[in-house]
Amino acid sequence: MSAVNSTEARILAERLAAADDAALARLLESRRIAPRAPWHDFFDAAEALLAPDAVARAVAALPRDALAQLAAQSGPERLGLTDPDGRPYQAVRVALGGIAPVPTPDRTPAAASESAAAHAAERAFTTLSTLADVLLLAVRTPLSRVGSGTLGASDRRRMLQAEIVRDLHEADELVALAEVTGLLAVADRAWLVTPRGAQWVAESTPVRWAHLATALRTALPAGLRSPGGGWIAPSLWGDAYPLDEEWPARARHWRRLMELTGLTAEGESRDEPPTEPAWAVSLREGGDADPAPLVALLPHEVDRVFLQNDLTAISPGPLAPALDVRLQGIATRESHAQASTYRFTESSIAGALSAGETAAGILEFLSEISLTGVPQPLEYLVQRIAERHGLVRVAVDPDSGHTVVTSRDAGLLETIAVDQALRALGLVPDGERLRTRVARETAYWALADARYPVVAVDRHGRTETLARHRIAAAEDDAGPEDRYAALVERLRSAHGADADRAWLERELDAAVRDKALLSVEVALPDGSTRSFTLEATGLGGGRLRGRDRGADVERTLPVKSITSVRHV
Template identity: 30%
Template sequence: MSGTLALSSLIASLDREGLSGLVRSRRIAAPTSVKDSLDLATELLKPDSITQALTLLTREDLLLLAPEGAPELSDAERTSALVRLRGLGLVGGNDTELHEVSHALEALLRTRGLTLADIRETPEHAEPAVAEPADTSAWFAAALTATGQAAWVLRDLERSPAKLNRNGDVASAWLRTVEDRLSIPDADEVVELLRAAELAVPEGGWCVSRGAAWLAAESAERWNILASSAIGLMPRQLLGHLSAAEQGSSITVVVEAFPRHYPLATEPTFASIERAALLWERLGITVAGQFSPAGVAVLEGALSGNPVSTELDLPDTATGIYIQPDLSVVVPGPLSARDEAALAAIALPEQLGVASTLRISEATLSEAFHRGLSGDEIRGLVDGLALTGIPQPVDYLITTLSERAGSIIVSPHFGEAGRTRVEFARPELRATVLVDRRLAHLQLQEPPAFDEIARATRPLLSKLRADHVLAALLDARYPARGGGGLLTPTDSRGVPARESAPDAEAQTPATRAASAAEALIERVLESGDEGPTDISRQVTLAIRDRTRLQVTVEMRGVVRSFTIVPVSLAAGRMRALDEAAGVERTLPLEAITEITQIR
């Protein structure tokens, strides 16, 4: 006998929060086809959806779904299990057994080579016990390293958004570039943390930064945000077994015991656990698999108060940096958010950690000039950071680049020979631009012979727009600036222009699934206000499955209940057999106030 009606009854009784939890916890193959609670029940009772839900159940929940039940469970355990099963849509209204679920469980056990006796076998009690005491006091080293890496990756996303592939993941080419440029290993892990914290979000096929406020925070607050998000990446099934964790507790013990508590768990679940544990280790939540004091605090949610810095024993903020004659930079400890941003404007990391090493180079200073900083502004940044003043090599490099900066001026031209005028302060720079193949598309040319003034100053002309020419020169790293009212872009590497409405194909699978789930929830909630329509579909289903129903009818102020077998439905009236009375009844659907399936 179909359980669709019983499950539909349960779904119809859920509020928004309960319905949202149900929809997000189950696999729905065709969400757009769901119009009401009956459609949703039909989707949830498909074998694939049921199997997916069963793989995430505890042994107690599985036993309760088994045909023989679970007599060994206490009343408290049984009540708790039924609450979980109702939330997953694996029992019907009034905790009715769903035969589709029972059959799927039997089939899954056969596939895994398991029996109910195997499930009933009580697993060994395994809590996160304290193993050999491990030194977790250095957790802050991993914490500051990961937080610093996240800050650098986030700044790079601000300057150069990352292209997303069809799966919604950041393109590997961008990750490799970041790893090489910023000396950050396994940048995909850092991006995953940023996306989990919603500091990096998908937008129009690109991954863009939304972390300005996070970058303005200090190290302790930054770490708390990342760590809290990393806790959320761990499957909730495992988190439920970490409530007794304390400093020095081993997460390995709990992970090894997990299959005994969740005997039908699948490889994707184990992979998610392994991935989350890896990120926990990277952040210092665990050290060599054992919980750090800060890890326990964030796991318990004890760091929600302000200020977080008083809860975390992190090293003091460094007052400045040391710049060596070879242009390497030694940072003796974590910097304030303001000093860190200033240093990021003029240097690139070579090694990040509690004490970090960076390097100032011609390329990094040229990048600073490219983003609109002047020589005086760069000197001000260096002077404000360096504890020993500005070294002579750095001062010389700033002076040299200052002289070159803006030595190409791009301005609109209104003559017949072109739309853009490019002027050069030095002849050798002009000659270099003319032979640069990267700029061949600009079609730069000499002024016409009759324009004696132009030929005397030796500019070049282009038929392209001035802003296009300026952007091309900046992309090729030439010291160009706008003239004649043309503004120099502060950064030419932003998100490519797109139409105001995002392309559906550019959305990631995760965003598409979230949108579909939201729309489904709204449709089901709205259908609940249509009473008779939903009842008519339940009656239709009962006619198809020859299901006995108990209906409550209110007519002329009189309320009566009948146990019937529906026969037909037409013109808003149901014809049914009342077996107890031995008569046939015709009931208007609008008079039915409650309908329940009888097994």
């Protein structure tokens, strides 16, 4: 006999057939069913959904309140887990194992003390600025993602060497926060900055925090959310998923993300639950983010810097985000304290020019934000690099389709031809130019990385700015209904009008496979009925064959005359 209760499977199959497409798609998504599941009809779907291992996984993923309703048989119908009256199916009762959790109590976190709120504000500010640095790093070079789903070792070291993070664990936490809030997205085994993330970097600090906090609330698992759209008290999070063995570690992870964002503060002692700063109250209650109480505790941002003769810029305080982003596109940030230091180099200015800046634009920007004017050494550096910029030109030969490198400086072209750092390009002399089979963009960035004053040229001979920055594709707006449309359509097309007959044949086929003992009720020609106890042995040609245990004979019964079947 099948491990799935056949009566319940039939009930569920009928409920699945009666459900609308949206409800079916939500069920399939919540149960993590592959859109290409090899199900033929709703009976296949019902048996798969009621399989003990599938039910055990589904029940373990239920939050505390849902489990309490199932255990008490008091909740609404949960498609795939209960019958229409809210009674759990047999496999669900087994998976519950007799637990009877009480519903989540209504608890309000204690208000944070003045010192705890100050620490939470400082932590939030540090997270915002550090996360922006992580995104700027990812814009230049995507962050590698290893098979375990964590940050690659090389990128961890890169963040440490750039003094963006204090330790490797912090790097993982920041990437995790950026991913769940939609600032980073996974693509091709790497994290790429999303369009939302690229916009977030240049926003003001209050807007940055409001977006981060709101997005984090949206990302919280259902068991942590409150009916009003906020979240339950963090002190209750550890019990949110009683049957999920991995939940305690996940709960700690979510509490840490809340702490990084400044939505929780430390308790009165290490053993006390986290407290709540004033700026988290509205979000917890389901309202909009209110950054004003947080901003009041943050260090004052500045919009001016000191430009030094030694080609550095010193910010006397946290630089406004939009200015910081542009300045980091021109100079290399050397320190990440509130009074940050930036250094201008040939490489950093050449990179800015390659990214589309102009000498006039750079000098105008620096004069606007400088408290000390633009020092002569810095002005000379910008102009000198700009004069050389474009000395090397990379284009596509319209006749051969190959990439060609040209320069009015023949000596420089000879240097490029023998530069071992460019050996991978396979550059070969072709008259007064160099030719390669690699793409124009590849050749351009190889030359730029080798610090040659290179520009890209389009097919009309005009200089063109190439964007090296990889931004993640826009989010797929397809919901579960779209993803499961083909599967749902297949199930509906196989669902005939005579579901009773289809289910009977399915039961008989399963009984034959299991050599099950059946009590079969048959309608006789005279209008009466008769029951036979058979060991099912075959099914074909519209007839059921089996050995009659009572008469010890083989019988063949027309399937169309069978009115009911019951396992003995």
